[in-house]
Amino acid sequence: MVSLRKFIEKINTETGFTGDLRYDEPLALHTTFKVGGPADLWIRPEAACFLEYGASLLCQAKAASIPVFILGGGANVVVADQGIRGIVLDTGGWSGTCFAGEEAIIRSGTRIDTALETLAVHQRGGLEFLAGMPGSLGGALWMNARCYEKAVSEVLVAAAYLDEHFRRSLAPYKPEDYGYKKSPFQRREVLILSVRVRTSPRPEAAIRREMAHYHLDREQKGHYRFPSAGSAFKNNRDFGKPTGKIIDELGLRGLRIGGAAVAPWHGNIIINTGNARAQDIRALVRIITLHVKSARGIDLEPEICFVGDWPEEPPDG
Numbered sequence: 001m002v003s004l005r006k007f008i009e010k011i012n013t014e015t016g017f018t019g020d021l022r023y024d025e026p027l028a029l030h031t032t033f034k035v036g037g038p039a040d041l042w043i044r045p046e047a048a049c050f051l052e053y054g055a056s057l058l059c060q061a062k063a064a065s066i067p068v069f070i071l072g073g074g075a076n077v078v079v080a081d082q083g084i085r086g087i088v089l090d091t092g093g094w095s096g097t098c099f100a101g102e103e104a105i106i107r108s109g110t111r112i113d114t115a116l117e118t119l120a121v122h123q124r125g126g127l128e129f130l131a132g133m134p135g136s137l138g139g140a141l142w143m144n145a146r147c148y149e150k151a152v153s154e155v156l157v158a159a160a161y162l163d164e165h166f167r168r169s170l171a172p173y174k175p176e177d178y179g180y181k182k183s184p185f186q187r188r189e190v191l192i193l194s195v196r197v198r199t200s201p202r203p204e205a206a207i208r209r210e211m212a213h214y215h216l217d218r219e220q221k222g223h224y225r226f227p228s229a230g231s232a233f234k235n236n237r238d239f240g241k242p243t244g245k246i247i248d249e250l251g252l253r254g255l256r257i258g259g260a261a262v263a264p265w266h267g268n269i270i271i272n273t274g275n276a277r278a279q280d281i282r283a284l285v286r287i288i289t290l291h292v293k294s295a296r297g298i299d300l301e302p303e304i305c306f307v308g309d310w311p312e313e314p315p316d317g
């Protein structure tokens with residue numbers, strides 16, 4: 001820990017770091033599931049230093065073999081109870097949206113609803129479908145998040161990112177790079193810096209009406225009733241019906257382990273009923289996966305990402 005302190009103090013002095021920095025920061029405070037143990041070091045640089053700082057930090061951490069995990073809004077991760085070793089780089093300070101003709105360039109740490117609010121004020125439509133989805137634009141691109149039959153890749157023009165050699169690069173949208181909940185960034189260790197999307201002129205009132213419609217729909221579907229990370233399993237309808245329906249049909253709604261439960265109103269949402277540990281959520285995912293496999297022969301794939309320092313899984317069976 002002392003060496004991590006020395007390491008970061010040196011970089012912070014060199015780069016003129018401004019922002020938040022905490023040792024042993026509980027990541028339950030930074031994830032929508034509200035579970036997760038401490039990060040050895042959690043850092044949220046302010047926008048003013050983010051680019052230079054991010055590049056220095058990632059480069060020097062790699063040289064020193066210190067792992068760095070990039071955290072957006074924490075809306076699709078389950079962080080282990082033991083936490084995350086090394087550094088968590090939180091993109092939350094790297095927020096803002098600007099325009100270039102009909103395109104919007106959104107910094108990766110911008111919260112989805114914050115970006116949509118800016119687009120509405122500037123009367124730019126195109127991203128309304130994302131209204132009410134927790135998380136950041138960077139995380140949404142990394143996941144190629146989708147809802148209401150539309151994926152982030154469908155509005156993407158290009159993404160700016162810091163590549164494996166800590167150089168700023170641009171990835172123009174290529175259809176072959178994206179798929180259902182797939183983006184090219186999942187296969188690379190890069191920091192997404194900004195997301196450039198297509199927008200079109202639209203009256204603010206119409207944008208707000210559509211956004212309110214999606215917000216309400218999510219509310220009615222119980223998205224905000226308990227801490228969660230949205231859909232627990234991928235739902236690409238390869239199995240002929242929604243994943244939630246398959247889980248429902250097997251009578252698993254309401255199934256509970258510790259403080260984690262399958263939502264009583266939706267088979268594909270796992271909730272933290274108040275005192276869940278990350279390991280409860282993982283155990284529930286595992287039991288559902290095994291049950292669906294043995295009853296239906298279907299291999300469910302978790303959509304939520306398990307990150308951090310997990311104990312070894314017991315063998316199947």
Ligand SMILES: Cc1cc2nc3c(=O)[nH]c(=O)nc-3n(C[C@H](O)[C@H](O)[C@H](O)COP(=O)(O)OP(=O)(O)OC[C@H]3O[C@@H](n4cnc5c(N)ncnc54)[C@H](O)[C@@H]3O)c2cc1C
Pocket residue numbers: 032069070071072073074075076077091108109133134135136137138139140141142143144145146147185190191192193223224228229230231305
């Ligand atoms: C109530 C609720 C409803 C939801 N509904 C939906 C839905 O309808 N559709 C859907 O697809 N998802 C949904 N989700 C999941 C979540 O909102 C999305 O996946 C969201 O896009 C995740 O963004 P994030 O910033 O929170 O990512 P995080 O959870 O912080 O990170 C996810 C992954 O992206 C990586 N990452 C994040 N930012 C960057 C970056 N700048 N550079 C490189 N890597 C990065 C992280 O390292 C991690 O591997 C829902 C979640 C909740 C809680």
